Amino acid sequence: MDTSSKSTTLSSRSGICRTGLEARLVARPDGLPAPGNFEILEVAVPNPEPGQVLVRNLFMSLDPGMLMLITGESGLPMPRYEVGEVMYGDAIGEVVASADSSLGEGDLVMHRLGWREYAVAQAGLFRRVDRDAYPTPSTYLGFGLVAYVGLMDAAELRPGDTVFVSSAAGATGSMAGQIARLKGAARVIGSAGSRHKAAYLTGRLGFDAAFDYHDGPIVDRLREAAPEGIDVYFDNVGGEQLRAAIEIMNPHGRIAVCGALNRQSKAGPDGGPGDLLSVLGKRLTIRGFTVGDHLERAPEFGAQFRTWLREGAIVYDETVIDGLANAPQALLDIVNGAYTGKTVVRLGS
């Protein structure tokens, strides 16, 4: 999709009555991007053609994985961001004009059209969701399903397991630790990038133990936190934390590989797990996963998540960034550890 030529086409079309911001990648960085690698443009928003709807976005998701789609080295089963195109990603909005019978004005919809205030597209690209399911529509952008399938499918969580989660104060990790406990883990341990965040894990989120990964050898911190070893490691980072987890893992332990933040923040290989002698000797399983392979879990997870929220059994914290123009810097700040919980961008006024 060549977005720039598309915009031109749209501008020359009759019936334009709105403008909105969108964010494009303007240069592929060598390593981590800077805000200058993005441009925020005000573009004309056309009325929907037959079969299309026009959606005004309320919130969009920021996800550290987006950085890897920028560098183009992700290896992920998603297309990289192309220079000159609007960045895609999860967003939620409401229909303001519809030319398709499947959706009506006022409907709340999720989609993957990402970094823009307005989205106009075929109705089939939008999925209507229940406006009353959550206190705020942004909750739909949460990464609870990622955490859930990582624990249930990739790590095959069993009641009584001791579970270690890295980047545990982040969007996925904060869900993973809490869901592990709710699904029967005997002990949940988290690591994060500051003592403040470690205290957040044990205080607000109810982790049994937590540590700042800067605070001495990780394997020592992990051994103190899990004197009887760990059975499951929910890996958001790789590198030294992964090697430490393997070192103290119990026989038949399972590692769900969800992210590679350590590599992302350094923009280079991180040594990985080292040789596989312990993986062999302890009969460990290391499994990469992405949520896209497990979307059939969404209804089951959604029902549980809503129950947990209603009963106060789970804490769902959000950081809300205001305005598309602030999104590029916020994306970098996530990887730099600036936020706890899920980070979303509030779009429009």
Add this chain to the structure above:
Amino acid sequence: MDTSSKSTTLSSRSGICRTGLEARLVARPDGLPAPGNFEILEVAVPNPEPGQVLVRNLFMSLDPGMLMLITGESGLPMPRYEVGEVMYGDAIGEVVASADSSLGEGDLVMHRLGWREYAVAQAGLFRRVDRDAYPTPSTYLGFGLVAYVGLMDAAELRPGDTVFVSSAAGATGSMAGQIARLKGAARVIGSAGSRHKAAYLTGRLGFDAAFDYHDGPIVDRLREAAPEGIDVYFDNVGGEQLRAAIEIMNPHGRIAVCGALNRQSKAGPDGGPGDLLSVLGKRLTIRGFTVGDHLERAPEFGAQFRTWLREGAIVYDETVIDGLANAPQALLDIVNGAYTGKTVVRLGS
């Protein structure tokens, strides 16, 4: 168990009528062992006490994993070899005297008492096996079950998979490649340490493609052999072959980690799989396994293996080393790639 003091006890006991050789570790090497790290002793063999049987061994198994039990760094769920003790391991023999009603003279039995011509122990340590199941009793020492559970349980082999096996001319690899084909793999690729062995794989064992891992970049050889990628990697070696397998692996590929020959032969870490970005992006599974966790598969595998042998569907090649005194060197020679198929030691005269 202090074997030397036990021998003294045995020698002073009445009723000794036999002597036999046994092999002990006399020094723990720093790195790979040399034959001088072992001693072969002639010791008195007592008659069995009540509840015991006396077994004359026919064959014992050699297994590259034994080297790791010598260095004591195996991480394997088996005790390391202790200096001064007889080395344990799989062996098969026949009962020559029994003081227990469960076994009788002439019974063929398997056991784990290893590197000795005669074994005297509680009857429960021996398992009677069918003398007519295989052309030679040594076949019981084969590693087919290891290959089978690695493929079926660790790698979750599916019909149509393309399977890559490293160290494919060895005891486990030669079984793994053939069993993969018999269980429905669409294409089976093997690597080995010489062109001669690669030709053995495609010629005698019916692999679809094979290469000498010394022969240029492994990833290039593997890509030529598997132009549509691989789905399963049966890993006996680790290191560069593991990294190459990950690089060309298809999404949802599975790696069964069976051995770490690359590390064993160098006696040091081998870099492992590198960072897990591809494991994440391609949603791969890396799983260590040992046969001991899957012994419930033995009857099922045994029945299939005997059928395959009878029908000529599988080739089972053995290298037979004569005499316990030659076992230490032969163990080193396995890791150095001297043999194809299973290596056993014929004991006694």
